Amino acid sequence: MIQVKELTKIFKDRKRGEVRAVDGISFECKPGRIFGLLGPNGAGKTTILRILSTILRPTSGTALINGADVVEDPLKARRQIGFLSCDTKLYGRLTPREMVFYFGRLYGMKEDAIARRAEEIFQLFGMKDFIHRRNDRLSSGMQQKVSIARTIIHDPPVMVLDEPTFGLDIMASRAVIQFIRKCREEGKTVILSSHVMAVAEKLCDEIAIIHRGRILATGTLKEHQERTGKEDLEEIFVHLVGEENGANIGH
Amino acid sequence: MNLRNIKIIYRKELLDSLRDRRTLISMVLVPILMFPVMILGVGIIMGLVISKAVQKGSKVVIVGESFGESLASKIQEKEGVEVVEMENYEIALRKKEIQTVLVIPKYFEESLARADSTELRILYDEAELRSQMAEKKLREVILDYRDEVVSERMTSRGIEKSFLEPFVVTSVNLASKEKMGGMVMGLFLPYMVIILSLTGAMYPAVDMTAGEKERGTLETLMVSSASRKEMVLGKFTMVFTASVITALLSLLSLFATFALGSSLTISILEDFPFSIQPLGFVTVFFMMIPLSAFFSSLLMMISIFAKSSKEANSYIHPLVFIIVLPAMVSFLPGVELNSLMAMIPIVNTSLVLKEVLMGTYHWGNIGLIFLFNFLFAALGLWGAIGLFEKETVLFRV
Ligand SMILES: Nc1ncnc2c1ncn2[C@@H]1O[C@H](COP(=O)(O)OP(=O)(O)OP(=O)(O)O)[C@@H](O)[C@H]1O
Ligand SMILES: [Mg+2]
Numbered sequence: 055m056i057q058v059k060e061l062t063k064i065f066k067d068r069k070r071g072e073v074r075a076v077d078g079i080s081f082e083c084k085p086g087r088i089f090g091l092l093g094p095n096g097a098g099k100t101t102i103l104r105i106l107s108t109i110l111r112p113t114s115g116t117a118l119i120n121g122a123d124v125v126e127d128p129l130k131a132r133r134q135i136g137f138l139s140c141d142t143k144l145y146g147r148l149t150p151r152e153m154v155f156y157f158g159r160l161y162g163m164k165e166d167a168i169a170r171r172a173e174e175i176f177q178l179f180g181m182k183d184f185i186h187r188r189n190d191r192l193s194s195g196m197q198q199k200v201s202i203a204r205t206i207i208h209d210p211p212v213m214v215l216d217e218p219t220f221g222l223d224i225m226a227s228r229a230v231i232q233f234i235r236k237c238r239e240e241g242k243t244v245i246l247s248s249h250v251m252a253v254a255e256k257l258c259d260e261i262a263i264i265h266r267g268r269i270l271a272t273g274t275l276k277e278h279q280e281r282t283g284k285e286d287l288e289e290i291f292v293h294l295v296g297e298e299n300g301a302n303i304g305h
Numbered sequence: 306m307n308l309r310n311i312k313i314i315y316r317k318e319l320l321d322s323l324r325d326r327r328t329l330i331s332m333v334l335v336p337i338l339m340f341p342v343m344i345l346g347v348g349i350i351m352g353l354v355i356s357k358a359v360q361k362g363s364k365v366v367i368v369g370e371s372f373g374e375s376l377a378s379k380i381q382e383k384e385g386v387e388v389v390e391m392e393n394y395e396i397a398l399r400k401k402e403i404q405t406v407l408v409i410p411k412y413f414e415e416s417l418a419r420a421d422s423t424e425l426r427i428l429y430d431e432a433e434l435r436s437q438m439a440e441k442k443l444r445e446v447i448l449d450y451r452d453e454v455v456s457e458r459m460t461s462r463g464i465e466k467s468f469l470e471p472f473v474v475t476s477v478n479l480a481s482k483e484k485m486g487g488m489v490m491g492l493f494l495p496y497m498v499i500i501l502s503l504t505g506a507m508y509p510a511v512d513m514t515a516g517e518k519e520r521g522t523l524e525t526l527m528v529s530s531a532s533r534k535e536m537v538l539g540k541f542t543m544v545f546t547a548s549v550i551t552a553l554l555s556l557l558s559l560f561a562t563f564a565l566g567s568s569l570t571i572s573i574l575e576d577f578p579f580s581i582q583p584l585g586f587v588t589v590f591f592m593m594i595p596l597s598a599f600f601s602s603l604l605m606m607i608s609i610f611a612k613s614s615k616e617a618n619s620y621i622h623p624l625v626f627i628i629v630l631p632a633m634v635s636f637l638p639g640v641e642l643n644s645l646m647a648m649i650p651i652v653n654t655s656l657v658l659k660e661v662l663m664g665t666y667h668w669g670n671i672g673l674i675f676l677f678n679f680l681f682a683a684l685g686l687w688g689a690i691g692l693f694e695k696e697t698v699l700f701r702v
């Protein structure tokens with residue numbers, strides 16, 4: 055369960071002055087469902103997800119991760135989360151096994167619990183034959199599997215995924231999509247960001263379209279279709295963003 | 306704060322560093338090889354150059370040989386000296402065809418017989434090793450000859466030797482061997498060890514912070530449930546370890562080099578009789594510990610701020626110059642440790658190491674400096690943690 059309340063993040067940029075990357079956003083993601091943040095570059099998707107994973111602190115507002123406040127108790131919130139993004143790279147000189155054990159230990163798990171869980175994950179993702187090779191010598195598909203293993207070693211109830219299929223080939227992104235569906239089946243709360251319409255269309259139970267730090271519309275694909283009268287998510291997206299830009303010019 | 310997390314991070318950084326060739330080079334290889342290469346290398350090369358010069362001998366032109374035949378024959382007898390004949394001897398000297406020229410004035414022997422004083426002139430080239438050596442040899446022969454002449458004159462007039470030498474002066478050096486060796490070592494060893502422990506901390510500090518930002522692994526670490534403070538402390542402990550290992554290895558290597566050097570009787574090492582008591586070694590090492598901690602925290606502060614390894618290095622290079630200067634205070638004769646100096650980081654360590662190497666132990670000062678440097682290290686660490694907790698520093702764009 056994720057409850058986002060009036061979340062705002064302002065960056066002070068030397069050149070651009072104040073940047074409102076997230077501007078008073080509220081929404082809720084329920085367990086067993088996949089919530090998608092869809093928006094163009096610079097919309098604020100990464101910033102929202104970084105706040106949820108407590109890497110960044112919000113300027114105002116807050117979010118609760120299974121009841122743990124990301125501002126008040128970031129350590130507790132972090133333990134509930136598995137966070138995966140393009141910016142969470144692997145330690146090149148460690149092996150997948152060492153990587154996974156390192157994070158398991160940092161999450162406070164016991165050695166035998168880590169070993170059991172790791173075994174399960176390596177089995178599930180077919181990683182057995184490369185868990186003793188160095189991370190920097192793995193293909194990007196293998197690396198993505200290691201990253202996923204790192205993300206779920208502590209079996210978190212909430213998954214926060216920033217562009218989870220970015221830069222992956224068809225086979226690797228299929229594997230990731232399967233993994234995300236499995237998380238839903240297990241009753242985890244999943245939030246992901248994407249600017250690839252197909253991924254959002256295929257995966258998400260609920261989609262929030264965001265633009266310039268604000269949510270333009272939230273709902274299921276069907277609800278979006280009914281509201282805008284367009285079939286395709288891309289059309290819906292262009293329609294909403296166009297409307298917003300039109301409204302801005304009108305002011 | 307959770308000690309277990311600090312330990313987990315430290316262990317991982319240690320493993321990571323041991324797999325990194327560059328850390329191993331800066332932490333192990335450089336401190337071990339630095340002194341042998343420097344001292345033995347220079348010693349061996351100098352030895353080779355000198356022995357080559359000795360082997361070759363030196364060619365001397367004697368101008369006016371007929372005016373001083375007995376002197377000329379003594380020069381001819383001298384080992385390693387070859388008397389040659391040449392017209393344009395000054396040009397030949399410049400062209401290094403000969404090494405020295407002795408000019409004997411007209412009527413030299415006649416003036417000796419009259420017990421007059423006259424002048425012998427040696428031409429040589431101070432910038433040439435072989436010419437320098439030849440001049441020395443020539444001077445030896447001539448001075449021996451002069452002594453002979455003097456004693457002949459004295460016996461012919463019935464004067465005792467003590468007439469010219471009413472007394473002899475003997476200076477007795479009471480400095481212990483340790484102090485003599487320590488004096489020479491005290492000049493440059495503190496400087497070398499300080500700089501090496503700085504360089505030992507440099508690469509790991511940059512690699513574990515700015516390097517992680519650059520490689521995108523810092524964000525991965527930050528979503529783990531360790532706190533920022535624990536991350537800094539874990540990483541700091543590893544940087545500190547690297548720095549202490551570097552200092553220890555460089556000290557060991559230095560002493561091994563001297564031990565080996567004196568058994569090989571390398572000429573420049575014979576001039577530096579160096580021995581250190583175990584107490585001196587242990588004290589020097591212990592004094593390096595808080596300084597290493599200070600360097601580690603300082604370097605971490607800088608490289609936490611930097612966006613990339615490149616940026617971190619561009620801040621660290623000027624810092625090295627700033628640190629080199631106070632480290633060199635041990636070179637200055639007459640600068641003594643006092644309570645004011647004891648409070649200046651780096652300067653205090655440089656001076657106290659110099660004292661210890663010369664066999665002087667002011668335990669009060671030693672304790673004070675030990676504590677002061679740890680205080681500076683704590684300040685640096687506090688700054689590093691503060692920076693690491695700031696998202697404007699971690700996500701600088
Ligand atoms: N550390 C920072 N300092 C200053 N501005 C920032 C910082 N991080 C992000 N921004 C700005 O905040 C805005 C939102 O960025 P964000 O990365 O959240 O967008 P995004 O939706 O993830 O975009 P993309 O699809 O390109 O990943 C952008 O204008 C960005 O330039
Ligand atoms: Mg993004």
